[in-house]
Amino acid sequence: MTETQLREQICLLAKSMFDRGLTGGSTGNISARTEDGGLLVSPTGTSFGRLDPARLSRFDAKGQLVGGDQPTKEMPLHTAFYDTRSTAGAVVHLHSCHSVAWSMMPDADEDNFLPPLTPYAIMKLGKVKLLPFFMPGDPAMGEAVRGLAGKRSAVMLANHGPVVAGKDVEAACNAIEELEDTARLAMLMRGYDARALSPEQVQSLVAKFDVEWD
Numbered sequence: 765m766t767e768t769q770l771r772e773q774i775c776l777l778a779k780s781m782f783d784r785g786l787t788g789g790s791t792g793n794i795s796a797r798t799e800d801g802g803l804l805v806s807p808t809g810t811s812f813g814r815l816d817p818a819r820l821s822r823f824d825a826k827g828q829l830v831g832g833d834q835p836t837k838e839m840p841l842h843t844a845f846y847d848t849r850s851t852a853g854a855v856v857h858l859h860s861c862h863s864v865a866w867s868m869m870p871d872a873d874e875d876n877f878l879p880p881l882t883p884y885a886i887m888k889l890g891k892v893k894l895l896p897f898f899m900p901g902d903p904a905m906g907e908a909v910r911g912l913a914g915k916r917s918a919v920m921l922a923n924h925g926p927v928v929a930g931k932d933v934e935a936a937c938n939a940i941e942e943l944e945d946t947a948r949l950a951m952l953m954r955g956y957d958a959r960a961l962s963p964e965q966v967q968s969l970v971a972k973f974d975v976e977w978d
């Protein structure tokens with residue numbers, strides 16, 4: 765994929781998520797590795813509905829801003845994933861309603877945020893770590909991700925939103941949509957004593973699809 769195609773893909777998938785209400789206003793941010801080891805990042809204060817391919821923040825392989833507008837202030841979150849996960853080709857962060865709601869439940873599971881309701885959430889996300897609340901832009905968010913030492917591809921920032929790394933833009937976006945859909949299912953089924961997947965079914969998925977499950 766050329767850099768021009770990558771720029772267009774970032775903006776296209778961001779707009780698709782915005783159009784379906786997965787992140788509103790000027791929330792959400794997205795980044796992707798370029799072939800030369802640099803990064804393309806959504807600029808600060810921009811809306812996912814109106815990202816301009818030509819104005820994405822462009823970093824070189826040394827982490828210097830070399831083009832485009834100023835990047836999102838949540839940049840430390842993104843670099844924390846790239847620095848700790850060699851397989852990360854893209855990182856996306858949303859303020860998606862149902863996952864935020866689920867993060868506020870009194871019995872929220874910090875080690876395994878999503879209940880095992882469907883196979884794809886397990887296959888695409890592995891275990892999702894619930895991190896505490898941080899003030900917006902606090903670099904401690906990035907430090908908390910670094911503290912996971914690359915063992916998780918997805919985290920949920922309590923009262924804020926999910927952050928997911930994937931091998932490329934499409935994989936990261938698909939995975940974060942799975943996270944939000946599963947949180948929505950969890951909210952829908954709350955109080956119904958829903959039949960989730962059994963521990964044996966979860967273990968079979970983890971083994972069969974080589975899921976990271978530490």
Ligand SMILES: [Zn+2]
Nearest residue numbers: 792857924925
């Ligand atoms: Zn945010």
